[in-house]
Amino acid sequence: MKYNVNSNGFYGDFGGAYIPEMLFSNIDELKKNYLRIVEKDSFTREFNFYLKKYVGRPTPLYYAKRLSEKYGSKIYLKREDLCHTGAHKINNTIGQILLARELKKTKIIAETGAGQHGVATATVCALMGMECVIYMGEVDIERQRPNVERMRILGAEVRPATSGSRTLKDATNEAMRHWINNPDDTHYIIGSVVGPHPYPDMVARFQSVISEELLGQLKKVEGRDYPDFVIACVGGGSNAAGIFYHYLDNPKVNLVGVEAAGLGVSTDKSAATTKLGKKGVLHGSKTLLMQDENGQVTEPYSISAGLDYPGIGPLHAHLFDSNRGEYISVDDDEAMNAGIELSRLEGIIPAIETAHAFSVFDKLDMKGKVVIVNLSGRGDKDLETYIKWGKY
Amino acid sequence: MNRINKLFKDKKDKILSIYFTAGYPNLNDTTEIIKTLDECGVDLIEIGMPFSDPIADGPVIQDSSNVAIDNGMNLNLLFKQLEEIRNITDIPIVLMGYVNPVYQFGYEKFIKNILECDLDGLILPDLPLDDYINEFKPIFDKENLSFIPLITPNTSKERIRQIDDNSNGFIYMVSSSSITGKKSSFDDKQIQYFKDVKGLSLKNPTIIGFGISDKESFKQACKYSHGAIIGTKFIKEISNGNLRESIKDFIASIRS
Numbered sequence: 001m002k003y004n005v006n007s008n009g010f011y012g013d014f015g016g017a018y019i020p021e022m023l024f025s026n027i028d029e030l031k032k033n034y035l036r037i038v039e040k041d042s043f044t045r046e047f048n049f050y051l052k053k054y055v056g057r058p059t060p061l062y063y064a065k066r067l068s069e070k071y072g073s074k075i076y077l078k079r080e081d082l083c084h085t086g087a088h089k090i091n092n093t094i095g096q097i098l099l100a101r102e103l104k105k106t107k108i109i110a111e112t113g114a115g116q117h118g119v120a121t122a123t124v125c126a127l128m129g130m131e132c133v134i135y136m137g138e139v140d141i142e143r144q145r146p147n148v149e150r151m152r153i154l155g156a157e158v159r160p161a162t163s164g165s166r167t168l169k170d171a172t173n174e175a176m177r178h179w180i181n182n183p184d185d186t187h188y189i190i191g192s193v194v195g196p197h198p199y200p201d202m203v204a205r206f207q208s209v210i211s212e213e214l215l216g217q218l219k220k221v222e223g224r225d226y227p228d229f230v231i232a233c234v235g236g237g238s239n240a241a242g243i244f245y246h247y248l249d250n251p252k253v254n255l256v257g258v259e260a261a262g263l264g265v266s267t268d269k270s271a272a273t274t275k276l277g278k279k280g281v282l283h284g285s286k287t288l289l290m291q292d293e294n295g296q297v298t299e300p301y302s303i304s305a306g307l308d309y310p311g312i313g314p315l316h317a318h319l320f321d322s323n324r325g326e327y328i329s330v331d332d333d334e335a336m337n338a339g340i341e342l343s344r345l346e347g348i349i350p351a352i353e354t355a356h357a358f359s360v361f362d363k364l365d366m367k368g369k370v371v372i373v374n375l376s377g378r379g380d381k382d383l384e385t386y387i388k389w390g391k392y
Numbered sequence: 393m394n395r396i397n398k399l400f401k402d403k404k405d406k407i408l409s410i411y412f413t414a415g416y417p418n419l420n421d422t423t424e425i426i427k428t429l430d431e432c433g434v435d436l437i438e439i440g441m442p443f444s445d446p447i448a449d450g451p452v453i454q455d456s457s458n459v460a461i462d463n464g465m466n467l468n469l470l471f472k473q474l475e476e477i478r479n480i481t482d483i484p485i486v487l488m489g490y491v492n493p494v495y496q497f498g499y500e501k502f503i504k505n506i507l508e509c510d511l512d513g514l515i516l517p518d519l520p521l522d523d524y525i526n527e528f529k530p531i532f533d534k535e536n537l538s539f540i541p542l543i544t545p546n547t548s549k550e551r552i553r554q555i556d557d558n559s560n561g562f563i564y565m566v567s568s569s570s571i572t573g574k575k576s577s578f579d580d581k582q583i584q585y586f587k588d589v590k591g592l593s594l595k596n597p598t599i600i601g602f603g604i605s606d607k608e609s610f611k612q613a614c615k616y617s618h619g620a621i622i623g624t625k626f627i628k629e630i631s632n633g634n635l636r637e638s639i640k641d642f643i644a645s646i647r648s
């Protein structure tokens with residue numbers, strides 16, 4: 001497993017656990033127990049039960065005929081948008097809440113950007129009867145209203161993060177501070193493949209159900225279990241990690257991550273981490289990070305709240321650094337246009353995060369190839385942003 | 393023997409350490425603050441290197457960091473301000489902050505600057521022990537610099553021993569499971585933790601920090617350790633009014 005995590009929690013030069021001592025015992029508890037727990041038969045059985053009966057897995061692999069015709073390729077969509085709550089995020093929250101229960105934790109906290117992870121967390125907390133506090137940047141609370149109300153209906157408390165850029169990064173800071181203040185009874189469900197080891201590996205494992213299903217589904221329709229291209233949007237990188245997972249060590253598969261360029265990589269309003277980032281340490285891991293020359297983290301921007309983050313998970317930093325993955329950045333307009341195109345050609349309005357993944361077909365040499373796009377979420381939560389953008 | 397070791401050799405209790413954020417309230421207050429603290433008889437000074445995302449800090453230190461960064465504080469400038477500091481004071485000075493700004497500055501260059509300014513130690517709470525041992529310890533040992541680790545009520549005894557073995561100077565005993573700037577009276581559980589740590593007979597002395605804000609909590613902390621660190625309350629005190637007066641009044645109120 002050349003591209004996966006090593007026993008020290010590193011992916012190449014990236015990863016590790018850069019945390020203050022106040023979090024050490026919690027992270028150490030996770031590190032010492034997560035593999036033992038997630039590899040237990042009883043855990044797997046319960047995890048699979050909820051994924052099947054509650055989330056609605058396996059999600060379909062859908063051949064996108066009109067999109068394929070337009071781009072002269074065989075484009076399949078992995079329909080994570082059809083998961084309960086509307087995005088891939090719930091694969092991870094089901095896994096983590098079962099883990100939290102094993103660790104005898106009674107309270108859950110989480111950060112959220114687009115609100116999808118917050119909703120997925122609030123959902124599993126309702127399901128398991130656990131107390132739930134979600135931190136969300138003030139800016140995101142404004143642009144993802146419907147999800148805020150969904151969390152509240154589900155019984156979660158949504159606390160605004162009012163510092164910094166008031167987006168995902170700041171919500172993560174607040175969640176970590178909350179955990180420092182409440183280390184004993186609380187589990188922090190991180191929503192992407194970011195944070196200190198073992199989070200990136202743990203979240204990737206829970207999301208790897210996506211590529212695991214894909215192996216069999218693809219074999220049925222294409223006669224082989226791997227595609228030529230796998231494309232996914234990258235905020236922290238959990239949906240991408242989930243759909244790359246079983247193909248990491250298969251060099252025949254081109255792994256393509258799409259990050260948000262915001263208003264463009266040459267402006268100061270962007271979230272294109274692989275283009276603009278340097279090696280650094282944030283939220284517990286060494287990774288690529290957007291920062292100024294003094295090591296202060298810069299405030300990212302993207303029209304999509306879920307990609308509006310100044311770092312990426314250490315797995316992706318490693319895939320990028322070692323050239324195993326190709327990372328492309330697309331701006332707000334390209335993403336919005338792609339969202340409209342998918343709506344018109346396939347009758348699917350994607351989340352704006354997801355729309356980024358649909359705007360790179362012209363940038364790849366994929367004529368005649370088998371291409372999988374991870375349709376990570378649906379666009380219901382983004383109607384207001386679509387309406388404001390208006391060009392449809 | 394560096395200044396920190398000497399301090400703890402000469403003085404066994406009631407050591408008062410003050411934390412402030414460099415560049416706050418104004419960009420060029422650093423030397424004035426240090427000079428005044430020296431005049432007030434403070435024993436140890438921790439200079440905070442501001443960071444945009446200080447996850448172990450409460451609102452007061454967060455704000456001071458943001459103001460400092462907006463004022464233009466950075467490590468190049470801080471070391472420039474500290475170039476001549478040994479003409480002003482002989483108090484032990486340690487730098488405290490988060491990994492990323494130091495990492496960007498470059499570990500080697502950072503240590504070189506610490507030596508050039510004749511500072512005494514470093515507190516970098518999010519630096520893993522392994523990284524310290526690999527990247528800092530050889531040169532810290534050679535140059536007799538102190539690396540000051542944190543322990544908390546949740547740090548296991550075995551880990552405290554390991555931390556004690558790998559550091560020299562003093563151990564920063566975080567009073568409770570919390571970020572900076574929280575409540576200031578100690579409950580039974582905390583006092584038991586202080587006693588437990590005392591019972592370990594560590595090779596390094598301990599100083600209690602987090603939640604120390606006044607004469608009473610300082611006195612309490614000193615019962616169970618060699619002294620205490622005040623940060624949040626000090627920053628609040630100097631946030632407005634005359635800098636020298638505020639510092640003098642505050643230190644007097646602790647030491648009276």
Ligand SMILES: Cc1ncc(COP(=O)(O)O)c(C=O)c1O
Pocket residue numbers: 087088113114115116117191192193233234235236237238239240305306307351353354376377378
């Ligand atoms: C639908 C959808 N896709 C993608 C993301 C980005 O997260 P990640 O990169 O971890 O998949 C989000 C985050 O909120 C999301 O809601």
